[in-house]
Every structure is written in structure tokens, then in C-alpha cells.
Amino acid sequence: MSLISAAVIGTGLATIGPIAPAGAAIPATIPLTFTNNSGRGEQIYIYNLGTQLSTGRQGWADANGTFHAWPGGANPPAPAPDAAITGPANGKSMTLQMPKFSGRVYFSYGQKLVFKLALGGLVQPAVQNPSDPNHNILFNWSEYTLNDSGLWINSTQVDMFSAPYAVGVKLPNGSTKSTGHLKPGGYNGFYSALRGQPGGWANLIQTRSDGTVLRALAPGHGIESGALPATVMNDYINRVWSKYASSTLTVTPFADQPNTKYFGKVSGNVMNFTNSSGAVVTTFQKPDADSIFGCYKLLDAPNDLVRGPISRTLCAAYNRSTLLVNANQPDTSSASFYQDAVTNHFARKIHAQMVDGKAYAFAFDDVGNHESLVNDSNPQQAYITLDPFN
CATH class of the missing domain: 3.30.920.50 (Beta-1,3-glucanase, C-terminal domain)
Structure with a gap:
């Protein structure tokens, strides 16, 4: 059974992890250590958005892990409450509390993200849409589920390859499991390889007017936006x-x-x-x-x-x-x-740059256990680490 669905861009949040059994004893929140090793000077903003598993309500968590339900939406969508947590400076860490959610931890560089509420719920960034208000913001996200069965947290590229990061979990014996780290030079290596791939693959790369590389769209979004030929396979x-x-x-x-x-x-x-x-x-x-x-x-x-x-x-x-x-x-x-x-060159080039070879470069990259996901049934702590852009 797949532990992750394709990341949803629009309304709703992807779900990872199985349904929890009754009576397990995972605390209401666990610590999330968020470390900024990006080497960049911009202010980091963090968002913990998801579905509260005990009630099924959608909302966000503040730095203390307290749940806040979204208010009702509107048509056209109305601005969502500001759920941003001011993140650590380069070289620093901070500890948040992660509640029992199925959702995403977003992080952005230099600007807060724009979230809106439609009648159907939260409208999330749609990076394939050039008119999306978040299009020119450098950001990324991790998906996680924390429930009574434990923690599942991933590094995902299902929608895009962007700001590099890794995830981890601390086990009861004090050891940690992590995934998502790129090889030294892997960030630039990925973009160089994609630029050199004929057939339209280089068109997946999106760059801001100041020259900042923002992301490479996943190929499905590339087809949707016209960047990649629909006949490529x-x-x-x-x-x-x-x-x-x-x-x-x-x-x-x-x-x-x-x-x-x-x-x-x-x-x-x-x-x-x-x-x-x-x-x-x-x-x-x-x-x-x-x-x-x-x-x-x-x-x-x-x-x-x-x-x-x-x-x-x-x-x-x-x-x-x-x-x-x-x-x-x-x-x-x-x-x-x-x-x-003829293959998914986006996925190929991401896997080639990963330290452990694992990635979520498409929705069912977990077939054969090649996905960048860590989990533990008794998590002591979670980690998200922003990595260097090199």
C-alpha cells in the first residue's frame, strides 16, 4: 500500500501514513527541530498546515503546536489568517511543536506565502500557474502524518524540485533516521543536468527576473503549462x-x-x-x-x-x-x-543527486521502497533541515 498520494496542489493536503489504531500512546505533540543551513540571508517563514486528525478539521498549528481552524472560505477566495512562523537565521535552529496532523510544513525565503480560503477549503500555491501569487517566491514543503501509529515525514519533489532540504526522525534509542540530503554539488548538478537534457526538459526550470532559480516543475505540471511536449513519452x-x-x-x-x-x-x-x-x-x-x-x-x-x-x-x-x-x-x-x-528525466536526475538515492520524484516512487520518507512508531523528535544551494 502506498504511503503517500500525489501531492495535491489546490485544496486539501496529501496524506501519508496508515490509519492509526486506537489506544496507542503518542503524545499530543512532538518537537520539530527546524535548522537553517541554507547559507542564504533571507528571512525564513514556516507554516504548519493540515488536517487535525482528532476532528477532521483543516487549519494550522502555531509554534507551540496549538491548532487553529480555518474560518469559512469565500468566492472568490479570501485571504487566510496569517499562519507564518518566523524561522531561524542561517546557521541557527529553532524547535516547534508538531501536532497530530496530516499535512504539510511549508517554508519560504524572503517573503511570506499567500494562502487563501475558497468555499471548499484552503487554496495552496499552484506553481505551474504563472499568475499564482506565490509564483515568484522561493519556497518548498514537506509532507507528514503524526498519529497514534507514529510519524511519517518525507522530502517530496512530486510537484517540483526547489529549495533543498532533508527530513529526519529521532528514535527512542537516541539514533536518527534522515533522508532528502543532496550530494555535494547536487543542487547545481540537478539544474545543469536538466538544462542539458534535450526535448524540452530545460523548459521546466523557472527563474525569477532577478536571476534567482525558483524551481523545476515536475513534468506533469510542465505538460499542463506547455513547457514540456505532451507527446514526450x-x-x-x-x-x-x-x-x-x-x-x-x-x-x-x-x-x-x-x-x-x-x-x-x-x-x-x-x-x-x-x-x-x-x-x-x-x-x-x-x-x-x-x-x-x-x-x-x-x-x-x-x-x-x-x-x-x-x-x-x-x-x-x-x-x-x-x-x-x-x-x-x-x-x-x-x-x-x-x-x-525516453523516460522521466526529471525523476532520473533527482535520484542521481540524492545521497541515499531516494526521492519522491513522482507519486508512486515508493514502489520498491525508493521514496525519501522516514517513519518511526515511537518518534521522539522530528527534523527539517534547510540545506545549501550548491
Whole structure:
């Protein structure tokens, strides 16, 4: 089961972590140490926004971990209350209290972010929209869930690659687990590699008028904004479709259920999946690049036990371009990932620059456990560290 959904840009917040059992003894809040090692001089602003798990209400937490519910929204959207926490200067740390939320910790450089409230809830930054009020602000976010089962916190690039940071959790024995750190030179290395990738990939990079590099859009948002051709994956998709018209794709979606297998075969414009009894259990139309990069639309993954797990497996295999080299999926060995000339080069270049090789470069990057996420069932402390821009 995927621990993270695609990060939601618009209203609502992504959820990570399982549903908590009753009776567990995680405190109401845990400390979050926020460290600024960015090497930059701008003022940092921090926002802890999410859904209060005990009530289901959306709102924000202040530095003490106190929950504040959002007021009602409006049409057109009205400004949200100022939830900004003034962050630490370069080289400094501060400790906040993290409540039992499913939500995001945003951080911005030099300017406060603009949040508004629509009738349906919080409107979050939409970086793919050039008219979004946050478009020219340097910012990023982490996603987390803290509940009675523990803490799950990630470093995500599902929507964009931007200001570098890492996350961590302190275990009861005093040790820590962390993920999200770039290799030395990895920040500049990523952008240099993306600029050098032909086919429109360099157009994903967004720069402010003063020359500041703001972010690289994830390729799905690049297609949406016209920065990346919608046909960028067509050659690979066509080759996959041709291969499985005459051979069978075997999907074993659950590592702990090796006998649960589904068999895919292309017929016309659809790939039919059958179970071991030969019954058709789900059907996929020929996907397009946007469906692949977003793991949605023609590769929708409902939270069920058949189509969703098959779709997640297909999504990962398309993004990593492993379907032509391995007819048994998921392929969980990173040695075969991104080897085709047609692939998710955004994801490829992010993983190449990570110290531990792990990233959330697309929604189901957790297939095979290649995601940048740490968790613990008895967290003593959480960490977010802003890293240097080098």
C-alpha cells in the first residue's frame, strides 16, 4: 500500500501514513527541530498546515503546536489568517511543536506565502500557474502524518524540485533516521543536468527576473503549462504497447503476497489484466505522458486491492522505463531504472543527486521502497533541515 498520494496542489493536503489504531500512546505533540543551513540571508517563514486528525478539521498549528481552524472560505477566495512562523537565521535552529496532523510544513525565503480560503477549503500555491501569487517566491514543503501509529515525514519533489532540504526522525534509542540530503554539488548538478537534457526538459526550470532559480516543475505540471511536449513519452508508450500485444506482462503488486499475480495483454487500444483464473479484473486504455507522470487519469489508482495496486505498479514502471526490459513487475532494482532514452528525466536526475538515492520524484516512487520518507512508531523528535544551494 502506498504511503503517500500525489501531492495535491489546490485544496486539501496529501496524506501519508496508515490509519492509526486506537489506544496507542503518542503524545499530543512532538518537537520539530527546524535548522537553517541554507547559507542564504533571507528571512525564513514556516507554516504548519493540515488536517487535525482528532476532528477532521483543516487549519494550522502555531509554534507551540496549538491548532487553529480555518474560518469559512469565500468566492472568490479570501485571504487566510496569517499562519507564518518566523524561522531561524542561517546557521541557527529553532524547535516547534508538531501536532497530530496530516499535512504539510511549508517554508519560504524572503517573503511570506499567500494562502487563501475558497468555499471548499484552503487554496495552496499552484506553481505551474504563472499568475499564482506565490509564483515568484522561493519556497518548498514537506509532507507528514503524526498519529497514534507514529510519524511519517518525507522530502517530496512530486510537484517540483526547489529549495533543498532533508527530513529526519529521532528514535527512542537516541539514533536518527534522515533522508532528502543532496550530494555535494547536487543542487547545481540537478539544474545543469536538466538544462542539458534535450526535448524540452530545460523548459521546466523557472527563474525569477532577478536571476534567482525558483524551481523545476515536475513534468506533469510542465505538460499542463506547455513547457514540456505532451507527446514526450509517446515513443516509449508505443513500444510498450507493441511488445505486450504479443507477450504477457506479469504484475505481482504485493511483496508479501507472491501468489497474487495479474497478467496484462494488449488488445487494440486497451491492456486487459486477468487473474490466475483467466477472468478480466481491470482494463487500461493506452496512457499518455500526463497520465504517466501524474499517476492518474488513464492510470488512475483507486484505493482498492486490484486496480489501484496494478496501476501503481504500471505508473512506476512507465516513469522508470522498465517495462521493455522486464516483463515481471514491479522491478525493484534501481540498476535498471531510467535506462531508456525516453523516460522521466526529471525523476532520473533527482535520484542521481540524492545521497541515499531516494526521492519522491513522482507519486508512486515508493514502489520498491525508493521514496525519501522516514517513519518511526515511537518518534521522539522530528527534523527539517534547510540545506545549501550548491
